[in-house]
Amino acid sequence: MARYRGPKTKIARKFGQAIFGDDKSFEKRNYPPGQHGNNRRRGKKSEYAIQLMEKQKAKYTYGILERQFRNMFEKATRAQGITGEVLLQLCESRLDNVVYRMGLSSSRRGARQLVGHRHITVNGEIVNIPSYQVKAGDVIGVREKSKSLQVINDSLDNERSVYEWITFNKDTKEGTYVSVPQRIQIPEQINEQFIVELYSK
Structure with a gap:
């Protein structure tokens, strides 16, 4: 990879x-x-x-x-x-970036690792390709066996950012990529x- x-x-x-x-x-x-x-x-x-x-x-x-x-x-x-x-x-629609935006990892590098190690699902199916293009309406979550991972829980405890194009439920560790973000919504300089x-x- x-x-x-x-x-x-x-x-x-x-x-x-x-x-x-x-x-x-x-x-x-x-x-x-x-x-x-x-x-x-x-x-x-x-x-x-x-x-x-x-x-x-x-x-x-x-x-x-x-x-x-x-x-x-x-x-x-x-x-x-x-x-x-x-x-x-x-770039924002890449699976590793969406996982990062949801707060499941404190960095994109960490999010990429979560995806590569098969901890992440898209619409209920495990996807281990970081560059996978997420579409509006796709549901991204943590697979059942991985929900107790300390690294994910620590990241969610420290997460404060909220993005308008993403919804996320910390209890179920599942979120929806609601829509493709507009340029004004993307915080990167x-x-x-x-x-x-x-x-x-």
């Missing part, structure tokens, strides 16, 4: 955002990585550099590698609507237009 396995804080510092979730190391050093840190003189970035950085930020945020991300972009260009918005909606411009070159 292809995934990014390198350092997280270093990448978060590169973008100036805690894109992998809460990170105490990032809070202590929220400046770019490198020998000179904040004192390094950084010239004005080119248009290409800005576009590339935005694409990399989106990939790292959702835990998607280049080939899969490009395939999603091509799918977004064929779909109706604004390409950049459709691309983010496809990503400028999708730069990604469209980069791939359109």
Whole structure:
């Protein structure tokens, strides 16, 4: 299963955002990585550099590698609507992301692991593909044998976020992906237009 396995804080510092979730190391050093840190003189970035950085930020945020991300972009260009918005909606509709949004895991990386280890069901059937595209109306839950997992219960105890396009019942550990989120509802700080411009070159 292809995934990014390198350092997280270093990448978060590169973008100036805690894109992998809460990170105490990032809070202590929220400046770019490198020998000179904040004192390094950084010239004005080119248009290409800005576009590339935005694409990399989106990939790292959702835990998607280049080939899969490009395939999603091509799918977004064929779909109706604004390409950049459709691309983010496809990212949000991934099963691992929906599991993360429901609060079953404190990070997308952890949510991906839950899916891969067959702890998650979609409409009553076990699905172990993190990139599975969830559709509006699908019911996502924790399989019966996994409902007592400590990691899931700890995450649900600490979860405070509420998303309009998702309903979730903590008692049954089951939720519904009500609808595809609109761009204004997606909290990620990503400028999708730069990604469209980069791939359109």
